[in-house]
Amino acid sequence: MHALIYAAFLACALLLAHTFVGYPLWVWLQARLRPQPIAKASQFPKVSIILAVYQGAELIRAKLANLETLSYPPEQIEIIIVCDGCTDATAALARNFGDPRVRVLEFTERRGKASCLNDAVATATGEVLLMTDVRQKLAPIALRELVANLSDPDVGAAGGELLLVDARSGFAHSVDAYWRYEKLIRYSESQSGSTIGVSGALYALRRDLFWPLPHGTVLDDVLIPMRVAAAGKRVVFEPRALAWDKLVQQPLEERRRKIRTLAGNCQLVQLEPWLLSPWTNPLWFRFASHKLLRLLAPWLLLGLTLSAALLATRHTLCALALVALGCGALLVVLGRLVPVLGRWLPVRLAVAFFYMNLFAAQALLAFARHRGLHLW
Structure with missing residues (x-):
């Protein structure tokens, strides 16, 4: 016994x-001993920026103003706002923002982010999709840096770096420490091949590598990269493409979001069993x-x-x-x-x-x- x-x-x-x-340590050593460089180059294909929103009236104007600061040819950008059962003024504020590149898809029934992304991509005309959320602010060069990675024919998707700011409590400092650890792993995964997930706040992928998501999918920012890798393309991390968000200050503020995200990993396995197989998942x-x-x-x-x-x-x-x-x-x-x-x-x-x-x-x-x- x-x-x-x-x-x-x-x-x-x-x-x-x-x-x-x-x-x-293993992926860090791989990144140092056998790095896989990325052939980045400036290019400006048409980009469809997709923003799924629920009750975003307080944030939507600031987000659209931020998107106008992106250092990318304006004529090569379209912005698709999907209002998922919003009962506030999100849709009206987006339509009246004054930017002709903005299109609003409004749905009276709340169906979830995955269904919103599916509908938006179905109407998108860009060669590249940029996924972002309403809350985070993007650096002006973020889009340009992400797209530069896609000039490498082996790269199918690129994720940006989310910076967490405003640590005012001990718990917030702990969250920041964990997030720095997580980003180091993602960067090492990228440098040695592919990362298995990206930040939902900011990532870009080739339009032809997006397939409709199952209804109710929580972690689009993991499932989409895993599908890209399964298609034989790399998923990379771009530290120059920055997005900013505020740290939560207390555990109860973080609990619901974190439990939902972690449970989303269980859901992924339920929805896509091939992820568990070394023969079908190249990043198993x-x-x-x-x-x-x-x-x-x-x-x-x-x-x-x-x-x-x-x-x-x-x-x-x-x-x-x-x-x-x-x-x-x-x-x-x-x-x-x-x-x-x-x-x-x-x-x-x-x-x-x-x-x-x-x-x-x-x-x-x-x-x-x-x-x-x-x-x-």
Whole structure:
């Protein structure tokens, strides 16, 4: 029995180490030792900017004004606004904005972002699609830099970099630390081949590589890149294409969004089972390491804790693991009780790790209980 428990301890420890350290280190080394350059070049094909909006009256004018600042030939841009059952003035404000490039598709029934994207792309005339959200501000060169990646015939999609600003709480600093870690992984994936996801706030792809999304799809910014990769094209990360958004300041503000996003990974597997197959998914190892194992991580942590506690008096390694877990928990408690400590890097990392796994556990349970996810 002790041998079985110790084997479970080692399995949990190794899988956790691979998920949070081994895999990031592996793609980082690949990017340094065997980089795959991108043949970027200036080009200006027609671009359809697609913006799916629900109740965006407070933001739509600022977003359209921001899109007018893009350093790209104006005549090569069309802007398609899809109002998904908006009951506010979003559609009227967009129509009256005064930019002839703006087209508004208005639907009285709320159907979700995926259906909005499908309808917008069906009417798009651009060779390139730029997906963005209403909340984030884009850098003037963002579109130009993304499109430059598509001059490489091996590149099918390019994602921009989302910068999170206005960290005023310890939790916000923790979210920022986690996001920097995540972007480092994405950049390494891109430099060594393809990243498995992009930021929904800003990404571009070739029009002919978009296929209609299943109704209710939550993570278009993962499914679309995975389909691009399955078609034999690279998905790259462009750090010069910037978008800005504000950080959330407290866990409750982040909880709903994060649980929905993490549960979206479960939904992807349900909708597209080919993602689980090494024979049909060319990015299978990256998808499993970067997405699926993170959903299992809280349960691996639970298994590690229980097995370490049972064997702490028999195996030094188990005792050390239990001490490390206890120190991590203490840092989380200190970060919550003494907010000023929230900016100290060890506390930031511990708090980010704790909430990431807490939300992952809740997401898996939520999806198991109720397979339908909120449209927005």
